[in-house]
Amino acid sequence: MQAQSTKSISDFYVIGINYRKTDAAIRGNFAVNTDQYSEILTKAGDFALDELFVLSTCNRTEIYGFAGCADQMIALLCTVTAGDISTFKNLAYIKNGQTAVEHVYSVAAGLDSQILGDYEIVGQLKNAVKHAREKGFIGSFLERVVNSALQASKGIKNQTQISGGTVSVSFAAIQYIKEFYPSILGKKILLLGTGKIGKNTCKNLIDYLDTHNITLINRTQEKADALAKELGLASAPLSDLKENIEAAEIILVATNSPKPTILKSHLENTGDKLIIDLSIPYNVEATAAELENVQLVNVDELSKLKDETLQKREAEVPRAKEIIAEHIEELMEWYALRKHVPFLKSLKTRLKSIHSCNLYLQAAHGYIPAETEDDRIQKVINGMALKMRQQNQYGCQYLEALNDYMEYSKAN
Numbered sequence: 001m002q003a004q005s006t007k008s009i010s011d012f013y014v015i016g017i018n019y020r021k022t023d024a025a026i027r028g029n030f031a032v033n034t035d036q037y038s039e040i041l042t043k044a045g046d047f048a049l050d051e052l053f054v055l056s057t058c059n060r061t062e063i064y065g066f067a068g069c070a071d072q073m074i075a076l077l078c079t080v081t082a083g084d085i086s087t088f089k090n091l092a093y094i095k096n097g098q099t100a101v102e103h104v105y106s107v108a109a110g111l112d113s114q115i116l117g118d119y120e121i122v123g124q125l126k127n128a129v130k131h132a133r134e135k136g137f138i139g140s141f142l143e144r145v146v147n148s149a150l151q152a153s154k155g156i157k158n159q160t161q162i163s164g165g166t167v168s169v170s171f172a173a174i175q176y177i178k179e180f181y182p183s184i185l186g187k188k189i190l191l192l193g194t195g196k197i198g199k200n201t202c203k204n205l206i207d208y209l210d211t212h213n214i215t216l217i218n219r220t221q222e223k224a225d226a227l228a229k230e231l232g233l234a235s236a237p238l239s240d241l242k243e244n245i246e247a248a249e250i251i252l253v254a255t256n257s258p259k260p261t262i263l264k265s266h267l268e269n270t271g272d273k274l275i276i277d278l279s280i281p282y283n284v285e286a287t288a289a290e291l292e293n294v295q296l297v298n299v300d301e302l303s304k305l306k307d308e309t310l311q312k313r314e315a316e317v318p319r320a321k322e323i324i325a326e327h328i329e330e331l332m333e334w335y336a337l338r339k340h341v342p343f344l345k346s347l348k349t350r351l352k353s354i355h356s357c358n359l360y361l362q363a364a365h366g367y368i369p370a371e372t373e374d375d376r377i378q379k380v381i382n383g384m385a386l387k388m389r390q391q392n393q394y395g396c397q398y399l400e401a402l403n404d405y406m407e408y409s410k411a412n
Contacts, residue, residue: 014100016062028281029083032056053132059114108149114303152327162316170201172302190248193255254278260285
C-alpha cells in the first residue's frame, strides 16, 4: 500500500481512548501489539484507508490518519482488537482537522501523558510511525506533522523544566518499591519483558535502588540475555518462569502478551510478593490480587503518585504550549502552500505551452532572453507561490503569471 501524497487537513482524524475515561482493564481490550498492528495495516484498504499509524501504549490506543469519517478508523480498530465499537464510541475521543493536529503535538510533548512530561512516549511515537512507514502508510502530511511535533517536543525538553526531575511510569514503579520496601537489601527481583519500558525499568532499578540482584526473562530469550550481559544481570528462559516467580520477592511485568503471563496458580504458597504490572492489557491474572501474600499494583495506580516534581512540571505547561503554537504555525504555512501545488503545476504546464506558441515566438523576436525557458518559468512559479503564501492572493492568477513571464522575458 502506498499512501497518497496530497491530503486535506479536513480529512485528518485522531480516534482513541486513554487513561482519562478508561481504566487499564478496558484499555487492554483495545491495545494493539506488533502482530495486530500489522493486521490493521493489512486490512486498512478494506476500510478505504491508506494513510495512518497506530499508537498503543500503557495509557492510550489511538489511530491517526486520513478518512472520510471517523467510523472507518473505529471499525478497523475494533475488527482487530478484542474491544467492540459500542464501548469504544462511548468512551472515545474523536478529533478532526487542526484540533487533531494539535493533539499530535500534545502527545509528543508529554502534555497528554498519564504522568505529565513522561518522555517515554517519544520513542513509542517514533516506533509507531516507523512501522507504518515501512508498509507505505505514511504520506507527506503525516511525515511533516510528526517530524514537526517531535521538533517541538525536543524544544520543550530543552527550553523548559517540564521534564525536570525523573518521573515516568517506569520510575513511578521504583518509587513504589522504595515506599513498600524501605530496604531492598537481599531482595530478589524478577523483570518479565525487556522491551522499551522493561529496559527503562531495569536501568532505573539499577540506578535508583542500587541493586543488580535482578533476573530477566523475555519471550525472545536472546533479548533478555543481551540486556543481562550489558548490565551485569542474570537471565533465564521463559520455561523457568514459575521457578523464578517463586524465588523473587519483587516482580515487575512489562510485556505485550494479549493474555496474562503470570497466573494466580504461579503465586499460591510462594511467600510475600510485590508485583507491579506495567502491561496493557494486564499480564498478571487479576485474581492474583485475592491472595494474602500478593500486593498487586497496575499502571493506573502508579500514575496517581504525586510529588514536588510534578508540581514544578505543571508550572511549565504554558511555555510548552507556546512552543507548540510556534511549530503549528510553521506547519500550517507549509500546508497552505501545499494546497496550491496543483495550481502551480498546471500554471507551469501552461507557461511551457505559451513559450512554444508561434504568437509568443513572434512577439519575442526582438529580444531573445539570456535565461533559459525553464529558469524564467521557475521564477514565475516561485513568485506566484510567494504571493499565494504571504498575501493569500487569489483571482486571475493565470493572467498575472503570464504578465510576470513576459516582464521577465523583456528584462533579459
